[in-house]
Amino acid sequence: xxxxxxxxxxxxxxxxxxxxxxLDIALLLRARLGPLGTRIATTEVPGDVPLPLTIHNDxxxxxxxxxxxxxxxxxxxxxxxxxDQGLLREDFWRLNRS
Numbered sequence: 883x884x885x886x887x888x889x890x891x892x893x894x895x896x897x898x899x900x901x902x903x904x905l906d907i908a909l910l911l912r913a914r915l916g917p918l919g920t921r922i923a924t925t926e927v928p929g930d931v932p933l934p935l936t937i938h939n940d941x942x943x944x945x946x947x948x949x950x951x952x953x954x955x956x957x958x959x960x961x962x963x964x965x966d967q968g969l970l971r972e973d974f975w976r977l978n979r980s
Contacts (some may be wrong), residue, residue: 885946893942897953901935911961948950 902910905926912922942948 887945891945893946893948894937894939895942895946895948896937896939896950897956898950899953901937902953905931907957910957913952914958915961950969 905924908922908924912920912924915922939948939950943950
């Protein structure tokens with residue numbers, strides 16, 4: 883890092899907003915992937931419900947002028963990047979690219 887204040891320190895540089903669970907991510911992808919989204923499982927295995935996890939990136943924002951992108955944008959851009967690198971099947975992408 884080039885910011886002197888960061889020397890010897892560690893930062894969480896993660897997306898803004900609430901921490902997403904696997905179910906949150908599944909629901910987001912199901913809503914945004916069109917017809918293929920119906921294939922994404924959104925049921926959870928019965929068992930204990932974990933406590934909500936809150937992770938803050940406030941120090942990174944304050945000390946490093948870190949400006950994260952929304953998690954939704956990052957997830958959808960990741961799918962695009964995987965396709966562009968040839969890591970998704972063509973039939974998957976053809977159903978979902980807009």
